[in-house]
Amino acid sequence: MKLTPKQKKFADEYIKTGNIEKSALYAGYSKSYSRANSHKLLANVGVKLYIEKRMKQIESEAIMDSTEAVKLLTSIARGELMETVVVGTPVGAETVEKEADIKTRISAIKEILKRYPGNDKLVEQQIRKMSAEADIAEKKVDMLSGSDGEITININPFREDI
Structure with missing residues (x-):
C-alpha cells in the first residue's frame, strides 16, 4: 500500500x-x-x-554486526585506529593522536583469534613475543619513572591481565 x-x-x-x-x-x-x-x-x-x-x-x-566488530578489532590490532589523549606539557595541556598501545593491540588480536579458531603455532609465538615486548617496554617506563628497578617478565601468552 x-x-x-x-x-x-x-x-x-x-x-x-x-x-x-x-x-x-x-x-x-x-x-x-x-x-x-x-x-x-x-x-x-x-x-x-x-x-x-x-x-x-x-x-x-x-547495531554493530559481527563483521563490523571484527573490522574494528583488526584496525585496532594493526594500529590504524588513532585515539585522542591529553598530554601535560610545560606550557599546559594539549591533545595528541596516538595509536593503541601494545597491550590493547594484543587484546584485539586475541579477540579476533577467538572468532577464528585454529591454534596456529606461529600466531601463538607472535603473541607470546609481543606480550614479552610489552612487558619489557612497561618495565622500562617504570624504571625511567623511578621505580625500584626490579624486572620480571611473564612470557605466558594466555595471561588474563593483558
Whole structure:
C-alpha cells in the first residue's frame, strides 16, 4: 500500500519524536485533525507497516554486526585506529593522536583469534613475543619513572591481565 506524502512525513516524524499529535501537525494535518484524529494515522495499515520497516532498518544500521566488530578489532590490532589523549606539557595541556598501545593491540588480536579458531603455532609465538615486548617496554617506563628497578617478565601468552 503506497503512502501519501503527508502520511510518509507523519510516519518519519513519529519515528523521531514518538508524539502522534506533533507528528501530524509537522506533516501538514490541521490542528483539529491532529488533536482529535491523529491516532487514526497510526491505525492505518500502510503507515503501520512503513513505521515497522523503517524501525527495523534503523535498528540494523545502529547495531554493530559481527563483521563490523571484527573490522574494528583488526584496525585496532594493526594500529590504524588513532585515539585522542591529553598530554601535560610545560606550557599546559594539549591533545595528541596516538595509536593503541601494545597491550590493547594484543587484546584485539586475541579477540579476533577467538572468532577464528585454529591454534596456529606461529600466531601463538607472535603473541607470546609481543606480550614479552610489552612487558619489557612497561618495565622500562617504570624504571625511567623511578621505580625500584626490579624486572620480571611473564612470557605466558594466555595471561588474563593483558
